[in-house]
Amino acid sequence: xxxAAVIAILMLAAVGSAxxxxxxxxxxxxxxxxxxxxxxxxxxLTLRIGExxxxxxxxxxxxxxxxxxxxxxxxxxxxGTEGDVKNGQGEKLGVIKVTKTGAGQYKFTLxxxxxxxxxxxxxxxxxxxxxxxxxxxxxxVFARSQPAR
Numbered sequence: 001x002x003x004a005a006v007i008a009i010l011m012l013a014a015v016g017s018a019x020x021x022x023x024x025x026x027x028x029x030x031x032x033x034x035x036x037x038x039x040x041x042x043x044x045l046t047l048r049i050g051e052x053x054x055x056x057x058x059x060x061x062x063x064x065x066x067x068x069x070x071x072x073x074x075x076x077x078x079x080g081t082e083g084d085v086k087n088g089q090g091e092k093l094g095v096i097k098v099t100k101t102g103a104g105q106y107k108f109t110l111x112x113x114x115x116x117x118x119x120x121x122x123x124x125x126x127x128x129x130x131x132x133x134x135x136x137x138x139x140x141v142f143a144r145s146q147p148a149r
Contacts, residue, residue, distance in 0.1 A: 022056060022078070023104040023124040028131050028142035041136040046144055048130070050103050055083075056098070066122075078106065085112065098122075 028071040046068060048059045056073045061068040068087060076083035078100040085093045101107050103149040104124035109129025111117045120135025 022049075022051060022100075023128060024106070024122060024131060025051055025056070027145040029145045030140060031143040032139075032141040034056075056137040078128070085110065104128075108134075 011038050026049060028047040028049070029043060030047070033040045033042040044063050046061045046063065048057075048061070050057050052075055055075050055077050057073070059073040060071050062071055063069075071088050072085060072093070074083045074085045074096050076096060076149075078096045078098055080097045081100040082095045082097055087093055094110060094115065096108055096110045098106055098108045103128070104120040107119070108122065109117065109119045118136050120133060120138075122133050125132070126129070129144050131144070133140045133142070
């Protein structure tokens, strides 16, 4: 009897963890990009987002000959706390703040040395298949490649 209760509790905890995952976690592929309303050519870009305890890790990579090279990454809490933005060599480029504003809705502010501050939004479509990033005239639409693990 006790074993059945423990198994039931563990199953509920696992299901609860899956439900609690942020909607933006997963692997996203850049599908479309616009600059000031005009369709823009772009290089392939992969965005991997995963939960790390109470933080969320973002990793941008570019595929070259089927090998993904990390171009930028950061780990942040979704409460507006600053996180360091680093390039692929681990060098600090600036800081970012990300705040969850609703279900699948986020605001961010990015600052860095020798670059103007940039602010924008991230939003996950209701069906969970697209992630849209809008910032300072740049619109990027990512398609979900893989769900969060």
